[in-house]
Amino acid sequence: MIRFGVIGAGKIAQTFSTAMPHTHGILYAIASRNLDKALSYQEQYGYEKAYGSYEAMLSDPLVDCVYIATPHGLHYEHMMLALDYGKHILCEKSFTLNARQAKDVFDKAKSKHVFVMEAMWTKYLPVIQATKRLIDQGLIGNLLKMDVSFGFDAEHRRGSRLFDPAMGGGALLDIGVYVMTIATYFLGIPQSMDSTVMLDASNGFDLSEDIHLHYPKAHAHLRCSLSEKLDNICTLTGTQGTMEIIDFWRAEHAFIYDLNHQLIQEIHIPHPINGFEYQIQGVIDAITNHQTESTIVTHQATLEIMKLMDQLRASWGLKFPNE
Ligand SMILES: NC(=O)c1ccc[n+]([C@@H]2O[C@H](COP(=O)([O-])OP(=O)(O)OC[C@H]3O[C@@H](n4cnc5c(N)ncnc54)[C@H](OP(=O)(O)O)[C@@H]3O)[C@@H](O)[C@H]2O)c1
Structure with a gap:
């Protein structure tokens, strides 16, 4: 034990x-x-x-x-x-x-x-494991596109760790890490990426960002925000269909559609407790x-995602005071 x-x-x-x-x-x-x-x-x-x-x-x-x-x-x-x-x-x-x-x-x-x-x-959730298996088996064909978002309005929590640069505050390390994780889990490490960010420059943190990951045959659009509720869905588009993972970061529900947007499979695995x-x-x-x-x-997955987040912050000129 x-x-x-x-x-x-x-x-x-x-x-x-x-x-x-x-x-x-x-x-x-x-x-x-x-x-x-x-x-x-x-x-x-x-x-x-x-x-x-x-x-x-x-x-x-x-x-x-x-x-x-x-x-x-x-x-x-x-x-x-x-x-x-x-x-x-x-x-x-x-x-x-x-x-x-x-x-x-x-x-x-x-x-x-x-x-x-x-x-x-998130990676241990049975819905994520099941969707990953189905994608690897080719259920929706070759992946072409991912759209994923994670955002909520946390403005009322100004002053908390969420917005404290010394605590690693800002959208990227708090919730961006989830969209980066799910994108790299399904699509791998991108060839290149670009982004736009909304900074609270005077306080030294990022409030929200749009990140584009470019792959040889696919593209992922990631959004995260600490100032706006987003739909928090991960949509994967393949050559043979589409998959939607609802509230992907705490997923209990996913839907798979064919090219005519007819539902072909639903996955629903409620958490016994909280996931x-x-x-x-x-x-x-x-x-x-x-x-x-x-x-x-x-370890490699964690390290690669940290490296990608380092690159994003460097491109925004954002450094934590204690690094
Ligand atoms: N997996 C998830 O779904 C999820 C969700 C939320 C947060 N998180 C992660 O969990 C971590 C903690 O988040 P939280 O929301 O639980 O934060 P929190 O409520 O602020 O709790 C953090 C705890 O850290 C301790 N601490 C030690 N030194 C501190 C300092 N200088 N300032 C503030 N706290 C200090 C405090 O415990 P004592 O006073 O008892 O020592 C405090 O209660 C973060 O890294 C966050 O990203 C994960």
């Missing part, structure tokens, strides 16, 4: 804590900078241990795997610390601020022979099998 310790008692830690009892893992410890907060999570979710500092939890030899649930600007520091203690790691997205940090983490994890994975839960259970069980299985890397969210 793998015992999990969570770093950071914030919002996403609640999603993780709710899903965990429905896997074969143990919700062992919660660590917050504030012991009272850790104690209240312990009471609410049934953790065995509560710690008032991250290092105190990492010193507990019974913690096998650490789930890092802090803002992305802190992931590098917290992963390096967890590796000093020889822990396996599941770290929230975006994995780090840039590709250089991601490579450092993977190199150190390799030298310690421990498992590390970006918590890109996090699939990636958590994936991590447990991988660690139990002595793997140091997931076969679904590979």
Whole structure:
């Protein structure tokens, strides 16, 4: 049985804590900078241990795997610390601020022979796995085009980590990472790309962007926004039909149409809990099998997406203060 310790008692830690009892893992410890907060999570979710500092939890030899649930600007520091203690790691997205940090983490994890994975839960969802299989089997023919968006109006959250450059704030690292992940999962690494961005230049973050990925025989149009609700659908157009994945990042529903737009297949797989259970069980299985890397969210995939996001930010003249 793998015992999990969570770093950071914030919002996403609640999603993780709710899903965990429905896997074969143990919700062992919660660590917050504030012991009272850790104690209240312990009471609410049934953790065995509560710690008032991250290092105190990492010193507990019974913690096998650490789930890092802090803002992305802190992931590098917290992963390096967890590796000093020889822990396996599941770290929230975006994995780090840039590709250089991601490579450092993977190199150190390799030298310690421990498992590390970006918590890109979307790739573990059965609807995503099923649609990927069908595409690979040629159900809609050769892929020609992808249109995908992820956006919501977060203006009321100004002042939060979402808009804090020191925390990796901005649309790209918060939600752009999802559209980049789904595009590269289905289409691979593009030959070239271009983009237009709406910057909040005085505050040093990106509010929204349109990204075009160019492939030899296909094209992908990706949109993400922290100021506007978008349709959040991933549409794949092939030579033999079309596929729509609704709310692709937390997908439970997909529709496949022929060239006459007649529905030929519907996939509907509701989450048993909130969808996090699939990636958590994936991590447990991988660690139990002595793997140091997931076969679904590979180190290479995380690194390549970080590199693409580095290129986009460089083209916009956007640098985080702490990189
Ligand atoms: N997979 C998903 O669907 C999903 C959804 C939302 C977010 N996320 C990712 O999860 C991570 C956390 O997001 P969240 O929405 O849970 O954030 P959050 O509610 O702000 O929680 C982050 C936690 O990090 C800890 N922390 C440590 N140092 C901090 C600092 N200097 N400033 C702020 N917090 C600090 C805090 O915990 P303590 O005070 O307890 O130490 C805080 O509660 C982000 O990387 C985000 O991209 C993923």
